[in-house]
Amino acid sequence: MNRAEGLGRVNAAIALIVGLAAAVSPQRFLGLFGVDRREVTGAAAFGWRLFAARDLVIGFEAHRGDRTALGFFLPVQIADQIVFAHALRTGAVPRYGALMAMGTSGLIIALDLLRRSSE
Numbered sequence: 001m002n003r004a005e006g007l008g009r010v011n012a013a014i015a016l017i018v019g020l021a022a023a024v025s026p027q028r029f030l031g032l033f034g035v036d037r038r039e040v041t042g043a044a045a046f047g048w049r050l051f052a053a054r055d056l057v058i059g060f061e062a063h064r065g066d067r068t069a070l071g072f073f074l075p076v077q078i079a080d081q082i083v084f085a086h087a088l089r090t091g092a093v094p095r096y097g098a099l100m101a102m103g104t105s106g107l108i109i110a111l112d113l114l115r116r117s118s119e
Helices: 003-024 026-031 042-063 067-090 095-118
Strands: none
Touching: 003 026, 003 042, 003 067, 003 095, 026 042, 042 067, 067 095
């Protein structure tokens, strides 16, 4: 396995872990980001499970080495950064949670940029 493949697999693993956690229990997952479980209503849980499905599909396919899935990491994470920045600015989630989400997403972006430069 070369460096680019290894970095792609790391991002795939992150996506699979995040996706699985958000799918199994959005309440517990969001609790890691400082969101009170009682605030994760049916509609919010549904939305987070859609987020989870996206991450699981991309993560699974990227882990298999699918080049299209690997190519999705950067644009998806840029979109997530916009959402997390908006959440931070509006106070939609606790500051800590928004910053944690931005940091995790930023790590994925950095790893993907390294992967792209290693190809």
